Amino acid sequence: MSAEIVETAQSAGDLIRAVALLGAAVIAVPLFKRIGLGSVLGYLAAGLAIGPFGLKIVSDYNAIIHLAEFGVVMFLFVIGLEMNPSHLWGLRRQIFGLGSLQIIIASIFMTIVGHLFGVSWQVAFVSSTGFVLTSTAIVMQVLGERKELTTKRGQQIVSILLFEDLLIVPLLAIVAFLSPIEKAETVSWWQTALIGIGSLVALILIGRFALNPIFRILANSKAREVMTAAALFVVLGAALLMEEAGLSMAMGAFVAGVLLSESSFRHQLEADIEPFRGLLLGLFFLGVGMSLNLTVVANNLWLILSGVIALMLTKGICIYLVARAAKSTHKVALERALLMAQGGEFAFVLFTDALSQGVIDETVNANMTAIIVLSMVFTPLVLVLYEKFAPKEKKEATQDDEIDEQHSILIIGMGRFGQIVNDMLRHSGYHTTVVDFNAAMIKGFQEYGIKSYFGDASRHEFLIAAGLEKAELLVVAIDNKEQAVNIVEFARKINPNIKIVARAFDRFSTFHLHRAGADEVIRETFDSAVRAGKRALEAVGMEASTVKEIANYFFDASRREVALMAQVYDPNIKMFQNTAMRDIALEYDQRMAERIQEIILRAQQEKEEKEEQDSDTTEQTLEEVSEIVKR
Incomplete structure (x- = not known):
């Protein structure tokens, strides 16, 4: 006890x-x-x-x-x-x-x-x-x-x-x-x-x-x-x-x-x-x-x-x-x-x-x-x-960070667009070198544990220090149209084999980025606008499967249209006076309208055929039940 x-x-x-x-x-x-x-x-x-x-x-x-x-x-x-x-x-x-x-x-x-x-x-x-x-x-x-x-x-x-x-x-x-x-002899x-x-x-x-x-x-x-x-x-x-x-x-x-x-x-x-x-x-x-x-x-x-x-x-x-x-x-x-x-x-x-x-x-x-x-x-x-009494040093706005780590993926710009791209790459296991010209933004990312560098990406020597010459992928996610084009042009010149994905502010910046050498140009509001169009079609009663097919076709066709327009775009000619661009736009508008109507018609036919099959099946079932009852 x-x-x-x-x-x-x-x-x-x-x-x-x-x-x-x-x-x-x-x-x-x-x-x-x-x-x-x-x-x-x-x-x-x-x-x-x-x-x-x-x-x-x-x-x-x-x-x-x-x-x-x-x-x-x-x-x-x-x-x-x-x-x-x-x-x-x-x-x-x-x-x-x-x-x-x-x-x-x-x-x-x-x-x-x-x-x-x-x-x-x-x-x-x-x-x-x-x-x-x-x-x-x-x-x-x-x-x-x-x-x-x-x-x-x-x-x-x-x-x-x-x-x-x-x-x-x-x-x-x-x-x-x-x-x-x-001591006795031990291990040497x-x-x-x-x-x-x-x-x-x-x-x-x-x-x-x-x-x-x-x-x-x-x-x-x-x-x-x-x-x-x-x-x-x-x-x-x-x-x-x-x-x-x-x-x-x-x-x-x-x-x-x-x-x-x-x-x-x-x-x-x-x-x-x-x-x-x-x-x-x-x-x-x-x-x-x-x-x-x-x-x-x-x-x-x-x-x-x-x-x-x-x-x-x-x-x-x-x-x-x-x-x-x-x-x-x-x-x-x-x-x-x-x-x-x-x-x-x-x-x-x-x-x-x-x-x-x-x-x-x-x-x-x-x-x-x-x-x-x-x-x-x-x-x-x-x-x-020390932190309480030490004199505070202000960092010069033009002083770029020293890049101490280079990766095969370089992302320029960490605003609302670049953050999403970086998160998808990072969560997929890829290491990125991230630069931005917003000192407060960089400080915030550092505190959040995302390694990033403050610097002016319009300076060619800074891009080289960030690893542009050896990088395999460049993502240009800034909203400055002119600066984005200059970065793409320099990247294509200094590293001909690099893959370039660039953010476009509007259709005109899309044309410039295509001509500068970008492999993929993403209009910043295009994807969200397509999603809004999908929701609008669903709201007026269209079937979700039909809406998805229309949206996928429209997305691909519109990108092909813009890529063709980029080849004949001339900044010295006003958009509505450029006959080559107008011809492409008219041709694609007619083609897309015809194709989308075909998708809608086929979907309606398939729906009617399914309803007819369901009706036949129901009648057959009723007849079989009636025969059983008679017996």
Whole structure:
């Protein structure tokens, strides 16, 4: 009986802790966002409040952090879904060049700073390299809230984070080399490297040849919960494979996402993962807040605060200088430095391993853990202060965005016309390069998660930078008639094999676009007018099947008529004085009227024949019934 009471009490305690975690997040996060401090600080404050150094409702924060690390893993999977392999290959210089330069320079200077605090160079090196590993969770969360994950500077930051994920493996090997503890012979470094590379190749092969067929089979089963389970299986399975190979779980999830980025199931996978990602990532920040040991901070207040300031300042300066060397603007470099100046969650892994290897002692581990956690706490606060007090820079209206990603489909104009075209292509799995000259519109699309660029498409050099020379399809969706014709003419000249679909403002712009070289010219009100005509015919009592046939014929015939008119159109001759155009119009009007009357007549005949057949069938049935009755 006593055992049952203890078990019931434990279950109740688990439920209380779960309710406390959810309640703290529900209260703190909206409150902190309302006062402008952001969701990350809200989670951290909530964790500190209910943790072992607050109300003591939850004590085992390590278990929570370990579980919640899967939130970071899923975040990297979602980021991978947004990057196809060709795009990732295009970022190789940023990943290995920018990432390695930033980490090497920051590690050197932070090691010097650590040594100035009076510790050995080994301890200073481990502490600084732990701090150089930026918090993926915090950076991704902030970029996500700002809708900057798909922007150029956002992807540069993601590239550096990916390189840092790869860096954890050699850092752990260095810690083992620095260890004063004698160890039995273990697996050599080259064997470890081969295992890691082999596992990565295996994951790529599985993703390339197995995942899409499997998801296709599962989709045919029409079981939504099975697709969700499969999405989680892919993410966690890839993470487990990479962890067993000595790489990071986040790296495995990212690779899996990249391999599925061109899959037709990409949007479904993202929707299935999103609820788990958000919840676990919030749980991670709660765990970090709980892990802030206020006793250690109080006992070593000066050392820890000075360490946080010194390391964040040194790292921030190094990041700023590297960004400026890579030709980033002052504003972009400064914002990157403020965003990435904190330590990260991988530092906990490195410090734990260094403690077990005897490279650092318990005191250094406790102090550095507190420094890392405080740096993670300070970062959102610093960003809030920066956004509030930093001078605002106005972007020049004539300054085009730098195109950092080219695709085979180029769309010019994202107004009411271009948006629909882009959505149909995007939802069908195609990647597009979208440009528009409306800065507010571009900003809105960026916030909505649709990557687009601000720029003047009438400038030929901008079109070339957007990939016009290599594009397979150009969609001109702007409502400026003259500019549309100029773009089509230049596109046909610079890329003779490109397919061009152009929006026409009216019939005259249709003629100009045909002559300029457009393959398909779409009159912006033609389709809607045909639909209105269909509804009008149905409203006066015509059968829907007959209306559909008439509309289909009229649509095709009218397009052929306009294409013929374009060949004889002369802008120097008034429309009603151009006899060739008038002859085509009269001929097509007569032909279309005759053809439509034929369709109506045939439909009436078919209706009468059907009614007659139905009548004969009814009479025959009545006769058969009468015969049966007589018998």
